[in-house]
Amino acid sequence: MDDDRRAAFGAHLVSTLTGGALSMLVSVGYRTGLFEAAATGPATSAELADRAGLQERYVREWLGAMVTGGFLEYETASARYTLPPEHACFLTGTGAANAAPMASMLRAFAGALPELERSFSTGGGVPHAGFAPHFDAVGATAGDNWRRIYDEQLVDGFLAAVPGLVDRLGEGVRVLDLGCGTGHAVTVAARAFPASEFTGLDIDERGIATAEAERAGLGLDNASFVVADAAALAPTPPFDVILAFDAVHDQHSPAEVLRRVRAALAPGGVFVMVDAKFSSHLENNIGNPFAALCYAISLMYCTTTSLAEGGAALGAMWGTETACRMLGEAGFDEVEVVDSPRPQNCLFICRT
Template sequence: MSTETINTAKLENFAARAIGDIASAYTGVMVGLGSKLGLYRTLAGAGPMTSRELARRSGCAERYVREWLNAQAASGYIDYHASGEAYELSPEHALVLADEESPAYIPYAWELPASMWADEEKALEAFRTGRGVAWGEHDERMACGVAAFFRNGYKASLVPHWLPALEGAVERLEAGIAVADIGCGHGHSTLLMAEAYPNSRFYGFDTHAASIAAAREHARAAGLDGRVHFEVARANDYPGHGYGLICFFDTLHDLGDPVGAAQHAADMLAPDGSVMLVEPYAGDHVEDNLTTVGRLYYGASTMICCAHAISEGGRLVLGAQAGPERLAEVFRKAGLSRFRRAAETQFNLVMEIRR
């Protein structure tokens, strides 16, 4: 290619963007350190603080803390006050970085790219051979990071907003029904519903035995193990029948046979039951998803979602940006034709499916 064909401004702008992306990756490492060392929690609500004071309160070495603070200030995560050589975490940033109960809390999300780097050799082999990579084959930070990150988002939306958006769901849950949570992971979504609706019975199913063990432990810690049951099972053969509500929380697109899972859900539903499908936010066309959220989901889908679906046989590999029309078609093939968008957030679509 001759130099005359190169748009220099376009080249420089793109190179600057690529450097910015690399800087963002470095920032993720700093976020992980700050979270695990308690640096953000120490800064939260404390006002301006010197590196020496932060090191003393957090029990860390001052020279490392000072460099970390400067990295965070350069990233715009922490404010720097030059007059007093002090650093401050604003209340707004504290909700994102320090408050583990906040829906905006983000540090756990950085466990996913960390696991992706650790799994690079598996991904290279998968690309070259077409084989899948099952959920349990990933670095352990992936499952733990996904569970912890999604927990707060579900806590903010599931009971207050999503369930009330389903036709008659709250009334049925209050009266008492059986609920199946398919692909329940560490059980956070199951336990949120069980806590809110004591008259109903909840069953969580997942193929990943380590996640089921974690879910059982969370149930015991919450005092809900008498009403919530977790079991290793696939999405197309879990036991039971007559479920008043069957939930797929960010799970369907990970499955190797989503149509089979939808068919099994149709067979397991009570006559007046419904399916709640929560999926990553997406439009129906690639051009609809060329956004920051789409960028995030397509990357995760490459390494995690498609890889797991292929590991399960890959009869239909939806990916994390499937879009409403492809999702609706999955359930139409299973004989569930009433499909509507009940709610949405910046990151999720919530669908209600009935007979």
Template sequence: MDTAAFGARMRDLLTGHALTTLIGIGHRTGLFDAAAAQGPATSSELADRAGLDERYVREWLGAMTTGGLFELADDGRFVLPESHAVFLAGARASNIGPSAGLLQRLDAVSPQVERCLVDGGGVPYAAYAALGPMGEHWRHIYDDHLVSGFLGAVDGLDARLRAGARVLDLGCGSGHAANLMGREYPRSEITGLDLAPEAIAQAEAERAAMGLSNVAFVVADAADLAPEPAHDVITAFDAVHDQQDPAGVLRRIRAALAPGGVFVMVDVNSTGSIADDLGDPNAAVLYAISLLFCVPTSLAAGGTGLGAMWGREAALAMLADAGFDDVEVLPAPRPQNVVYVGRI
């Protein structure tokens, strides 16, 4: 890449950062949903729909339109094309608004990560939790893909859950996956486990609102998981690589499975090699999230700092060391993830 082309690339990166910030704002204030639901609008009309100040909405629309997210109609109204709204509006996994919000929160913690680059150490999870929920971007992913995608990919699992099984969701966060499983599989008993009390409080509130009697949540460390009571199914969604001792947690998961049990681990789809990740369009963002969240939170707790990009080879080696002798690696319904299935 010559100097001029690289300069254009740098400009695009700065533009992307600015637009990502404004996408997060538009998501949280309802601007995208208002534009998608009711069609073309002037800045005043869109501000009225969303209940916002017109002067700020006008400037936001200026960035969105010159940035190519909105279009400007001949009558001066701003249009969010349907093909764009798929990625910017609605309660669906393709909506990048929650991910933009996550990147904003990580950006707010970046000065502490920068200090770690100089001094070592880590950043405690509480520093992130203080900025708001960390798992919002996963809620719509679960809504769209949990049952038919992640769980449905595992041969025989859906039928087993419908018949009734004891299930543990490890590192459940705010509990949305566990609650969805409880609703979908009323004969199964679902327990969600997470170290963060504030996340478990959110999980319990959602459970109560959904009226689920077959779901329970506990505040506990996965590193202390006991072998009893044994579980028929254990799930971990994007959670193992963040553990203080991932290898130790995998051994405890193996010990906590009942005979014939199955472990479903959804994690980042990475090769574990920067050279091999060069062609992956998702790799740069995933490495950035790993730097800004996964590594510092692990190291802050005295952990190994494994990071999100540990890769398939390392994951399979750890699973084998934990006692999972025959692990299936299945494609996930989204390219950022892969599904590991260990049976005993």
């Protein structure tokens, strides 16, 4: 037994347990409005509770964890708590930098843990519906994150990373967003490129209902949504551009979906698949600061929802090597892998 190593791991474990507990409280802060209230200026626990319309006793205990956990600062003399602006920028606001919705997504996984643990011995998995109520519409919670990302980075980041795509969208092409969830990428793109026609497809009816309500509210007539299984995508009508954001690895039949995507592309068409940027080999992911979190999310959601349907269960960590092999097997001879605006993702650009 190496005593230094033992002590270091003990400290690592305490910090891991603390991180798990604090991430639950980050979700509480996000959902109750405490971070937004704290960002408006220093306050005592009573003042903060009053600002947020909450019970002081709960707020005070939350503040205890937030101060000792390094989120807020406490001044003894005035008994006031402060959320520094350097912290507030990651915990408040409507931008993609606000990481608090991520904690809310992690919390959504906790409710399904008993069923997940059962699946370890029985096989099968937790279906998407097992994540209700937090995932009531597909990605409603995760979607908080991705909505912000689409608002800020879809057009100038993701789409601009594909040579020639923005010009083609401006001229007018037929676009499919496969596994569109609640459809925000479609509505953002449809507004930015009025000459193009956008279709969002997802198997989840509630996600599509949310998408359709947003489309109607914006009065967009160059966007439409359809509830369908991507594994049954027809070759006609063809699309000039097919997009898939973080959706292919979740499919029950990803190889079939990729074959059908290839068949549904018009000559000169392009398939742009945004997915996790990791290696298919565990040893290559050791030391990647995002890897443990993404393996955990993959286990708690991506892998188990696919296994619930008897699917391929690629998981979010299927990696670029497997992705490129499967794209090749689906008939994409030319696949270019480029960085995305987010370090956790990359784009697979597949031309016909």
